[in-house]
Amino acid sequence: MAAFPTMKVFILASILTFVFCDIEKRDLKTWSWPDCEKYNETICNEAKQNGSIVIYVKASSESNDNLHYVFSTIGGPSVVVLRTTNVNANLTFNWEKLLQYNNSLIDGAITFSDPQPNIEYKFAVVFTRLLEYDDTDDSADLDYCEKHLNLTSWNIRDFSMFHWSSDDLKVNASTNTFVFNSTSDVMIKTNETRNGSISFAFSVKHDNGRASDLPRMLYIANETMFDFVIANYTPSFNNSRFALEVVVVSLSNEAASADMSVDLTKSIDDEYTPGVFEIIDWLTNPKQSHISGFFQWKPVSYISLPRGRNTATKVEHSDLKNVDKSSSSAKLLNNTVLLAVFNESLWNGKTVKRMANISFGLPKDGFYIKNNYTAWTAAIGYGTPPADSISITVIITISAGLGLPVLIIIVGGIYSIIRKMRKRSSGYEPINAGSINRNYTQQSD
Amino acid sequence: MASKSEPDEKTPLSQVVESNNDDSEEELQGCSGTAPCNPKSCLHRYFPVLVLICFLSFGSYFCYDNPAALQDTMIRELDISEGQFMAFYSFYSWPNVVLCMFGGYLIDRLFGVRLGAIIFGLFVTVGQVIFALGSLFNLYALMCVGRFVFGIGGESLAVAQNTYAVKWFQGKELNMVFGLQLSFSRVGSTVNMNVMQPLYNYIDQNIHGYKCLGIALFVGAGMCVFSLICAIVLSFFDKRADRVLKRKQISSEEMIKFRDILTFPLSTWLISIICVAYYVAVFPFIGLGLVFFEMKFGLTPTSANAVNSLVYIVSAVASPVFGFLIDKIGKNVFWVIIGIVVTLGCHMMLAFSFINPYVPMVIMGLSYSVLASALWPMVSLIIPGHQLGTAYGIMQAIQNLGLAVIALVAGIIVDQNGYLILEVFFMAWLCVALIAGVLLYLIDANKGGKLNLSAKARAIEKLKLDAEKSSN
Numbered sequence: 001m002a003a004f005p006t007m008k009v010f011i012l013a014s015i016l017t018f019v020f021c022d023i024e025k026r027d028l029k030t031w032s033w034p035d036c037e038k039y040n041e042t043i044c045n046e047a048k049q050n051g052s053i054v055i056y057v058k059a060s061s062e063s064n065d066n067l068h069y070v071f072s073t074i075g076g077p078s079v080v081v082l083r084t085t086n087v088n089a090n091l092t093f094n095w096e097k098l099l100q101y102n103n104s105l106i107d108g109a110i111t112f113s114d115p116q117p118n119i120e121y122k123f124a125v126v127f128t129r130l131l132e133y134d135d136t137d138d139s140a141d142l143d144y145c146e147k148h149l150n151l152t153s154w155n156i157r158d159f160s161m162f163h164w165s166s167d168d169l170k171v172n173a174s175t176n177t178f179v180f181n182s183t184s185d186v187m188i189k190t191n192e193t194r195n196g197s198i199s200f201a202f203s204v205k206h207d208n209g210r211a212s213d214l215p216r217m218l219y220i221a222n223e224t225m226f227d228f229v230i231a232n233y234t235p236s237f238n239n240s241r242f243a244l245e246v247v248v249v250s251l252s253n254e255a256a257s258a259d260m261s262v263d264l265t266k267s268i269d270d271e272y273t274p275g276v277f278e279i280i281d282w283l284t285n286p287k288q289s290h291i292s293g294f295f296q297w298k299p300v301s302y303i304s305l306p307r308g309r310n311t312a313t314k315v316e317h318s319d320l321k322n323v324d325k326s327s328s329s330a331k332l333l334n335n336t337v338l339l340a341v342f343n344e345s346l347w348n349g350k351t352v353k354r355m356a357n358i359s360f361g362l363p364k365d366g367f368y369i370k371n372n373y374t375a376w377t378a379a380i381g382y383g384t385p386p387a388d389s390i391s392i393t394v395i396i397t398i399s400a401g402l403g404l405p406v407l408i409i410i411v412g413g414i415y416s417i418i419r420k421m422r423k424r425s426s427g428y429e430p431i432n433a434g435s436i437n438r439n440y441t442q443q444s445d
Numbered sequence: 446m447a448s449k450s451e452p453d454e455k456t457p458l459s460q461v462v463e464s465n466n467d468d469s470e471e472e473l474q475g476c477s478g479t480a481p482c483n484p485k486s487c488l489h490r491y492f493p494v495l496v497l498i499c500f501l502s503f504g505s506y507f508c509y510d511n512p513a514a515l516q517d518t519m520i521r522e523l524d525i526s527e528g529q530f531m532a533f534y535s536f537y538s539w540p541n542v543v544l545c546m547f548g549g550y551l552i553d554r555l556f557g558v559r560l561g562a563i564i565f566g567l568f569v570t571v572g573q574v575i576f577a578l579g580s581l582f583n584l585y586a587l588m589c590v591g592r593f594v595f596g597i598g599g600e601s602l603a604v605a606q607n608t609y610a611v612k613w614f615q616g617k618e619l620n621m622v623f624g625l626q627l628s629f630s631r632v633g634s635t636v637n638m639n640v641m642q643p644l645y646n647y648i649d650q651n652i653h654g655y656k657c658l659g660i661a662l663f664v665g666a667g668m669c670v671f672s673l674i675c676a677i678v679l680s681f682f683d684k685r686a687d688r689v690l691k692r693k694q695i696s697s698e699e700m701i702k703f704r705d706i707l708t709f710p711l712s713t714w715l716i717s718i719i720c721v722a723y724y725v726a727v728f729p730f731i732g733l734g735l736v737f738f739e740m741k742f743g744l745t746p747t748s749a750n751a752v753n754s755l756v757y758i759v760s761a762v763a764s765p766v767f768g769f770l771i772d773k774i775g776k777n778v779f780w781v782i783i784g785i786v787v788t789l790g791c792h793m794m795l796a797f798s799f800i801n802p803y804v805p806m807v808i809m810g811l812s813y814s815v816l817a818s819a820l821w822p823m824v825s826l827i828i829p830g831h832q833l834g835t836a837y838g839i840m841q842a843i844q845n846l847g848l849a850v851i852a853l854v855a856g857i858i859v860d861q862n863g864y865l866i867l868e869v870f871f872m873a874w875l876c877v878a879l880i881a882g883v884l885l886y887l888i889d890a891n892k893g894g895k896l897n898l899s900a901k902a903r904a905i906e907k908l909k910l911d912a913e914k915s916s917n
Contacts (some may be wrong), residue, residue, distance in 0.1 A: 268797055270863035277741045309860050364746045401869050405876045412883040
């Protein structure tokens with residue numbers, strides 16, 4: 001028993017040392033519409049009015065091992081992450097290119113200022129489409145629905161069609177949070193007065209910790225967590241369910257990276273997220289974590305507030321598919337800030353591009369219409385994704401819970417054996433009892 | 446010790462008591478002479494008596510889960526919230542944390558088991574009628590009153606049922622009878638679950654809305670009337686058997702007083718602790734199991750539901766069988782401990798592994814059956830007949846209290862800390878049950894091991910006891 005906690009401490013210590021190898025704390029600096037003020041007022045105002053949002057967050061460390069995040073709504077909500085190591089440089093933003101002013105192209109709109117740092121790794125996550133489908137069989141299975149539903153049962157919206165509100169951005173420099181919110185009429189049926197909204201609420205992390213809201217995911221200083229919420233819309237169909245089409249793009253300076261993978265880790269422990277026993281890591285380069293990004297989530301979404309076990313429903317993901325340059329999803333990428341960062345290399349062989357659908361719902365959960373609400377939390381980050389471990393409290397509880405009955409059985413067993421032995425050694429009793437028995441049998445015969 | 450009326454091995458056990466009467470036997474004529482109607486015949490014990498005992502609470506088990514079977518319909522047609530719906534169960538269970546103890550006491554002290562069963566059967570019927578009327582006129586408050594009245598009857602009726610079982614089957618097939626009662630309670634609620642919605646849909650063709658619901662509930666009331674009829678018929682047979690078999694009447698000095706409860710032996714309380722600690726580790730878990738099976742084991746809602754109801758289904762089939770075997774083998778305490786340990790193992794499997802949950806849930810169903818059919822009859826070995834109603838009432842009350850409180854606590858734990866901690870919590874309760882089980886064994890062994898006798902030893906014991914009685 002005594003060896004058990006010691007071992008635990010050892011494991012804990014080794015985990016801690018492992019974490020120390022990664023950057024534990026970063027300084028964050030946030031710019032909204034960065035460099036916009038350097039251009040004439042019309043360009044800046046236009047960017048703000050038409051909802052072309054760009055947020056630049058620089059997460060720097062003392063060793064100049066910096067992460068540069070670019071969050072943008074241009075061409076669809078996208079997150080680009082760049083890791084630089086040698087010098088402390090900033091990104092510069094060419095707004096004429098970003099807004100494709102005077103027929104200029106978005107290529108190369110986002111570059112590093114001098115001195116040029118060494119870009120060790122870059123990757124991006126782009127939300128390309130919002131799928132809505134009429135799940136008449138209540139299967140909550142996107143693959144099944146793709147095969148069995150006809151075209152009229154689908155309502156597929158490109159995220160590039162949405163108008164993102166600059167007023168709802170709510171950039172908070174102290175918590176490093178901001179919201180991409182869209183109330184655009186793409187989602188609203190005619191004659192509908194409801195004020196529905198769709199939003200991505202980002203929270204850039206600067207240290208390690210655990211989120212206080214369900215699903216209470218562990219986070220590290222190398223990541224950004226976000227909530228995706230579809231609230232208050234009247235769905236197109238009575239049995240509507242939603243899904244996101246996501247594209248992840250990865251490029252490292254080193255040799256062509258291996259294929260991406262979506263890993264599902266199962267655990268018996270759901271102490272942080274009651275009722276959820278899995279975590280999913282979409283790794284851009286599973287073999288080499290120093291040139292890999294991750295997209296992490298727990299397969300749970302919530303159909304109303306407050307978030308809880310009763311309001312939880314499932315999140316499923318499809319298999320990864322390659323994004324071909326000629327595909328319709330690829331065309332959507334060409335209008336996003338991805339092209340501004342990746343330039344022509346976006347479509348060369350070194351860059352790995354994969355897409356997947358992430359769908360919300362579980363059979364019999366009452367569909368989206370039940371509460372007109374769906375919320376999902378995920379994280380985008382660099383390096384090794386955080387992994388939950390069983391807490392010491394749980395281990396102590398379990399070992400006490402399991403040790404006790406064993407102890408009882410042993411003590412009880414020993415006691416009854418001793419008692420029996422004493423009885424046996426206490427002399428003539430059995431003979432006596434036998435004689436009574438004999439009398440008894442004789443008489444009844 | 447031995448006397449001349451000591452029976453030999455050839456004398457059937459069931460006739461020991463009867464043959465000891467020196468008074469002239471009553472002549473049984475006509476049908477009464479045939480085996481099924483003759484209280485002296487062992488066939489009579491099975492048919493009609495056992496059948497009647499089993500159907501005694503069929504109506505109450507059928508109606509208890511009427512709301513669950515019609516959950517969506519009720520919420521829609523009565524326009525009530527989920528919370529208001531759950532109140533239908535609260536109004537049943539919370540009063541019974543106390544009331545069924547008095548129910549048992551009243552059976553012992555005032556009514557006797559015969560009148561008691563009829564009165565409580567009447568409560569059940571009236572309660573269901575009020576519930577149905579409330580639905581017919583869409584009066585939510587009246588429906589709650591109905592559930593309350595129904596509850597007063599329901600739990601005490603179960604106590605009466607246990608008392609009847611002991612009265613007719615003690616020293617015979619008592620374990621099996623308790624197992625069979627358990628099966629019937631499951632059959633009652635399963636029939637309800639499968640019948641009510643189709644019945645509602647059928648009535649819905651002509652009458653709609655809450656009126657339709659009311660009529661469907663009146664059909665449930667019909668089941669209660671059926672059970673009430675069983676209670677009346679059973680009381681007739683019981684009275685007749687008392688007369689024919691010249692069963693001993695309880696004298697007024699022997700009548701239980703309330704303070705007698707304090708003199709119940711420690712073993713009774715240990716059995717109660719096992720009862721509550723074991724049941725709270727099984728039923729509140731089933732109540733929260735659906736999401737667990739869906740999320741941890743990736744089952745579809747339909748199969749998660751199937752896994753969740755396995756304990757009920759398995760126990761309905763297995764408990765009479767195990768009861769029968771325990772009747773043959775004896776050693777009740779041993780079986781109780783086995784039941785607890787195996788259930789503990791099942792919970793561990795569910796908590797610490799990803800083994801297909803069909804396996805642990807089937808095993809849990811089996812171990813629950815073993816425990817239930819071995820545990821309840823033990824009380825009748827410790828407590829004299831005239832106090833049995835009270836003893837069963839207390840046990841049921843403690844169990845109700847435990848289930849009501851732990852169901853709430855379990856809900857909070859799972860929301861705050863998840864299923865792993867919840868499972869550990871249930872395991873802790875099973876450990877409490879295990880400690881009580883081991884203590885029960887040790888205390889009982891110190892007193893001569895009456896509870897844990899093998900069936901053979903118990904039969905010999907009984908012969909001796911009867912011989913002693915008749916010689917006095």
